[in-house]
Amino acid sequence: SKAKVGKMELDSKPHASEKVQQEIIELADEVQNEIDRLNEKAAEEILKIEQKYNNLRKPFFEKRSELMTKIPKFWVTTFVCHPQVSSLLGKRDIDALHYLTRVEVTEFEDNKSAYRIDFYFDKNPYFKNEVLSKEFHLDENGDESTKSTEIKWKFGRDLTKRSIPKLSKASKKRKRPEPESFFTWFTDHPDAGPDELGELIKEDIWPNPLHYFLAPELDDDEGDGDDEDKNKGVEGDDERKGGKVVEGEDDKKNPDG
Amino acid sequence: SKAKVGKMELDSKPHASEKVQQEIIELADEVQNEIDRLNEKAAEEILKIEQKYNNLRKPFFEKRSELMTKIPKFWVTTFVCHPQVSSLLGKRDIDALHYLTRVEVTEFEDNKSAYRIDFYFDKNPYFKNEVLSKEFHLDENGDESTKSTEIKWKFGRDLTKRSIPKLSKASKKRKRPEPESFFTWFTDHPDAGPDELGELIKEDIWPNPLHYFLAPELDDDEGDGDDEDKNKGVEGDDERKGGKVVEGEDDKKNPDG
Numbered sequence: 261s262k263a264k265v266g267k268m269e270l271d272s273k274p275h276a277s278e279k280v281q282q283e284i285i286e287l288a289d290e291v292q293n294e295i296d297r298l299n300e301k302a303a304e305e306i307l308k309i310e311q312k313y314n315n316l317r318k319p320f321f322e323k324r325s326e327l328m329t330k331i332p333k334f335w336v337t338t339f340v341c342h343p344q345v346s347s348l349l350g351k352r353d354i355d356a357l358h359y360l361t362r363v364e365v366t367e368f369e370d371n372k373s374a375y376r377i378d379f380y381f382d383k384n385p386y387f388k389n390e391v392l393s394k395e396f397h398l399d400e401n402g403d404e405s406t407k408s409t410e411i412k413w414k415f416g417r418d419l420t421k422r423s424i425p426k427l428s429k430a431s432k433k434r435k436r437p438e439p440e441s442f443f444t445w446f447t448d449h450p451d452a453g454p455d456e457l458g459e460l461i462k463e464d465i466w467p468n469p470l471h472y473f474l475a476p477e478l479d480d481d482e483g484d485g486d487d488e489d490k491n492k493g494v495e496g497d498d499e500r501k502g503g504k505v506v507e508g509e510d511d512k513k514n515p516d517g
Numbered sequence: 518s519k520a521k522v523g524k525m526e527l528d529s530k531p532h533a534s535e536k537v538q539q540e541i542i543e544l545a546d547e548v549q550n551e552i553d554r555l556n557e558k559a560a561e562e563i564l565k566i567e568q569k570y571n572n573l574r575k576p577f578f579e580k581r582s583e584l585m586t587k588i589p590k591f592w593v594t595t596f597v598c599h600p601q602v603s604s605l606l607g608k609r610d611i612d613a614l615h616y617l618t619r620v621e622v623t624e625f626e627d628n629k630s631a632y633r634i635d636f637y638f639d640k641n642p643y644f645k646n647e648v649l650s651k652e653f654h655l656d657e658n659g660d661e662s663t664k665s666t667e668i669k670w671k672f673g674r675d676l677t678k679r680s681i682p683k684l685s686k687a688s689k690k691r692k693r694p695e696p697e698s699f700f701t702w703f704t705d706h707p708d709a710g711p712d713e714l715g716e717l718i719k720e721d722i723w724p725n726p727l728h729y730f731l732a733p734e735l736d737d738d739e740g741d742g743d744d745e746d747k748n749k750g751v752e753g754d755d756e757r758k759g760g761k762v763v764e765g766e767d768d769k770k771n772p773d774g
Contacts, residue, residue, distance in 0.1 A: 281588060285727070288584040292727050294577045299724075302570035306563055313559035320551045327545040331538060467556075470542070470549050 335360040341472040352419050353442040359384035365466040373398040388412040408446040420444045592617040598729040609676055610699040616641035622723040630655040645669040665703040677701045
């Protein structure tokens with residue numbers, strides 16, 4: 261802009277009375293300061309409300325997580341029932357996600373755009389970690405960066421490697437190419453853009469995971485085909501068995517065979 | 518996701534006790550309802566605070582607008598001093614913007630993403646309108662639409678038409694091609710994306726127009742070259758004349774010649 265303005269004539273001798281004009285600018289500046297003060301106070305009050313409700317919500321989130329660990333295959337069913345997340349899951353990913361017992365999203369209070377997702381797993385045939393985490397940060401330039409747990413794969417079990425030692429019968433039958441493994445998501449890239457899966461889990465699933473777990477569009481083999489409101493809940497609804505359980509076709513029962 | 522899940526085996530006979538599982542899901546649903554209620558209450562409280570501060574700010578915004586109308590060439594200087602907006606202005610646009618006396622941004626309270634910008638003009642040689650407005654709306658699908666004032670150009674004065682009847686000396690000297698006229702912005706396009714200029718005015722200029730009006734980087738001809746905080750304000754700062762006034766090189770004084 262400097263270069264452009266340099267080409268124009270700048271008149272530094274204001275018309276009329278320079279003193280009067282200067283006084284008006286100072287008045288406008290004072291009014292602007294009042295507006296700035298009100299903006300700050302509004303932001304403070306809003307932050308307080310957010311913190312108050314974060315605290316009020318916390319025990320309910322904890323209770324919810326606890327209850328969900330008691331529902332068999334809760335998280336794998338929820339992920340498979342989410343249209344976009346589902347499309348990111350390969351068949352072997354789904355098998356591994358049967359061991360996912362708990363998902364937690366934590367937003368960092370000091371920085372609105374930073375958050376972490378923790379995935380807690382039962383002992384499983386794929387990796388040794390009990391928790392896989394991915395942390396998201398925004399720097400001052402608006403660039404995203406991530407920090408993920410390194411997955412300690414068990415021998416021959418690395419799902420992010422395409423070269424599968426032995427194809428199962430089921431895999432051979434599948435025509436559709438497998439998507440890149442869900443677990444490649446735990447690989448940090450230096451200049452990653454906005455994280456699609458992170459946003460889906462944080463914005464879409466975490467506010468109401470039951471909404472996907474109970475999604476009626478999955479009641480295929482029950483054949484009731486109801487399309488009532490998905491948010492209705494479960495009270496007094498006999499047709500909702502809750503837990504349209506997804507059974508892996510893979511070698512889960514005999515994982516090391 | 519239906520198609521995909523259809524390929525998997527869905528086990529509708531939950532393990533352990535189906536009744537117990539159903540009870541757990543109902544409990545989780547109740548907890549979810551508590552979370553939803555808290556979210557709603559938080560949103561209501563935040564909206565109330567926003568409304569409260571909108572009302573508190575209103576008289577100051579009005580006072581500020583009033584004062585700015587008394588500062589010669591306030592808005593044209595502010596626009597020219599804004600790096601991105603400046604790059605959208607042709608020389609003849611800048612001349613026309615000398616007649617801009619007042620800019621108002623109005624956010625519609627019932628719909629956060631809808632807003633209107635009003636530009637008030639003095640009697641001028643270019644168009645007959647006293648106010649040019651542009652309104653921005655977001656529909657449910659997230660698509661933007663706009664509604665703008667039709668500019669009633671005076672004869673031969675349509676700045677959006679490239680064929681200029683008579684080039685001024687100054688124009689002939691300029692090597693850089695003129696950008697498309699600023700005033701083409703008042704033409705509505707059916708599927709416009711996010712409006713860059715609208716966002717710049719609403720998010721960047723409107724919160725503090727004085728910040729750009731007083732921008733020290735323009736003090737070229739005063740030669741003081743200070744790079745102190747731009748937000749500092751004007752109190753007791755003798756070097757800030759306020760109103761680094763932009764003089765059009767065009768035929769403003771004799772507009773119909």
